[in-house]
Structures are given as structure tokens and as C-alpha cells.
Amino acid sequence: MKLVTRAQLGWPASAAPSQSTTRGVKVHYEGTAVSTRLLTDHDACLDEWKNIRRSHLANTAENYSDVAYNYAACPHGYLLEGRGLRRRTGANGSQALNRAHFAILGLVGSSGLTEPPDAMLTAIRDGIDLLRENGAGGEIRGHRDGYATACPGGPLYAWVQKGAPRPTTAPTSPKETDMPLTKDDIKTLATTDGIFKAPPDSTTYATNRHWTLASHIEGLTTNVRLIRRTQLAQVAAIQTLAGLVGKGVNTAAVVDAVEKAIADAVITVDVDINSKEG
Numbered sequence: 001m002k003l004v005t006r007a008q009l010g011w012p013a014s015a016a017p018s019q020s021t022t023r024g025v026k027v028h029y030e031g032t033a034v035s036t037r038l039l040t041d042h043d044a045c046l047d048e049w050k051n052i053r054r055s056h057l058a059n060t061a062e063n064y065s066d067v068a069y070n071y072a073a074c075p076h077g078y079l080l081e082g083r084g085l086r087r088r089t090g091a092n093g094s095q096a097l098n099r100a101h102f103a104i105l106g107l108v109g110s111s112g113l114t115e116p117p118d119a120m121l122t123a124i125r126d127g128i129d130l131l132r133e134n135g136a137g138g139e140i141r142g143h144r145d146g147y148a149t150a151c152p153g154g155p156l157y158a159w160v161q162k163g164a165p166r167p168t169t170a171p172t173s174p175k176e177t178d179m180p181l182t183k184d185d186i187k188t189l190a191t192t193d194g195i196f197k198a199p200p201d202s203t204t205y206a207t208n209r210h211w212t213l214a215s216h217i218e219g220l221t222t223n224v225r226l227i228r229r230t231q232l233a234q235v236a237a238i239q240t241l242a243g244l245v246g247k248g249v250n251t252a253a254v255v256d257a258v259e260k261a262i263a264d265a266v267i268t269v270d271v272d273i274n275s276k277e278g
Contacts, residue, residue: 001126002078009050009081016066016087019099024139025128026089026101027160028069029152034109038075039117045074048107053082062091071127072105077119079127085134097146101139102131106156115155118167125166140164 006014030052037044053067068090072080082105083089090098104127108116116124128140142160143151152160159165 014066014083016083019088021135023137026141028105028143030109033111034113064091069103069105073123079123
């Protein structure tokens with residue numbers, strides 16, 4: 001389990017009312033548009049979670065004592081602490097509906113990012129198991145169970161209806177993919193904010209416990225695959241061109257020379273994403 005605590009978020013202890021047991025856990029979603037940027041930028045996930053708490057605390061009409069949920073789950077597989085263990089949910093947990101279940105929010109919405117990745121489902125399942133170890137009963141429900149709402153959205157609710165099974169397919173690691181890039185491509189990608197960030201130094205590792213190379217390289221792999229397809233298309237075009245030149249030209253030699261030139265201009269990215277994580 002990858003847990004981001006309240007202390008790491010810079011939050012004080014929760015002021016939400018205590019509750020030792022519930023019938024189970026309910027799964028929620030945001031119900032508004034959620035940016036797909038969360039898929040490639042873990043910092044954006046943390047900002048999203050902080051903004052949700054900020055908006056709840058600003059709700060003076062309902063007088064929220066804290067963010068409404070015990071935990072949230074992000075696309076990178078992190079369980080983000082909200083009220084935490086043994087705390088009522090909702091504004092102040094005063095309604096019977098809220099007292100019946102602890103709550104976990106998946107950081108997906110009604111548009112934009114709507115499909116929960118396997119890593120998010122794993123984090124939600126981690127949260128369910130953690131809450132069960134600390135007073136939650138066996139029920140797993142969606143917010144719409146017992147209340148007229150679309151929450152937690154179609155894709156997430158379909159998973160809940162299956163019993164919230166833990167995903168069994170491990171996500172493909174960027175290390176497992178051959179990723180050729182030209183030196184100029186590397187320079188562009190490494191200096192483009194939001195696509196790839198250079199590995200932090202040891203001080204940053206010590207102070208930013210949420211940073212992972214895996215999350216920051218996810219955006220890079222998409223660009224790598226596009227570049228690789230472009231290179232393969234270029235080779236195919238050159239082969240066709242060489243074949244049209246005529247009998248007086250050694251076609252095989254032309255193709256070999258061009259492919260060698262391309263290979264000499266390419267470096268391979270082979271990063272061990274497990275070598276240093278936050």
C-alpha cells in the first residue's frame with residue numbers, strides 16, 4: 001500500500017467526529033469534470049485532493065469539520081488520507097446514511113478522467129482493506145446505494161457491483177519497452193514541464209516523499225512510442241524510395257546506410273523505475 005498521510009499533506013489532525021465501526025465502505029467520485037492531467041502528474045493529484053478539502057471547509061452552510069471522505073485514491077495507486085481511520089463521513093457524520101459506512105473517493109469525475117485505472121482500483125481496495133481492519137464491516141457499496149445520485153459514476157460503480165475485486169494484471173513498466181529517442185528528443189522532453197521531470201537529487205528524495213520516477217515517466221512513454229512509430233515509417237519510406245531509384249543503384253546498401261545513420265542518431269532510454277522512489 002502506498003499511503004500519503006495527512007502530515008505529508010501538511011494537514012493537522014482531523015476534527016471530524018469519531019466512529020469506531022460501520023457496516024462497511026462506500027465508494028464515491030467527484031461528480032464534476034476531472035482533468036486527465038492527473039494521469040501523468042502525481043502533483044496534480046495532490047493538488048486536486050487539497051482543493052477538495054479546501055472547498056469542503058469553505059462550505060459554511062453545512063459547516064464541514066473536514067474533507068468529507070476517510071481516504072481518496074489517485075491514478076498512480078496512492079491512497080490519500082482524508083479523515084482517516086475511525087472518523088464519520090459527510091459534513092459532520094450527523095446523517096444515518098453517513099454513519100452507516102466509511103467513505104473512499106476515487107479521483108475520477110463525470111467528464112475528462114472518468115475511467116479508473118487499475119492502479120486507482122488497487123488503492124481503493126487497499127483503503128477498503130485498511131478500513132476493514134479498523135472497524136468497517138463487509139459491505140462495499142456505491143454512494144448511489146441508498147441515495148439518489150449518479151455517484152460514483154458508471155465505470156467505478158460497475159466495479160463496485162462486482163465486489164470491488166483487486167486488479168490482477170500488473171501495469172506494464174516503462175522499463176520493459178525499448179524506447180529509442182534522438183538526443184534532441186531527449187532534450188525537448190526533459191525540459192517540457194508536465195511531460196518529464198529529471199530525477200531529483202537526494203535532498204529532494206528526502207523532502208518530497210510523493211515523488212516517483214514511475215509516475216513522471218508515464219507521460220514520456222507515450223511520446224516515445226509516437227517517435228518510434230515515426231522512425232519506422234521513415235525507414236519504410238526510404239526503402240520504397242531506394243527501390244524506385246533504378247537498377248544502377250545498390251538498393252540494399254542504401255537502406256543499410258540510412259538505417260545505420262538513424263541508429264547512430266538514437267539513444268536508448270533504459271530507466272530502472274524501482275531504483276529510487278519517494
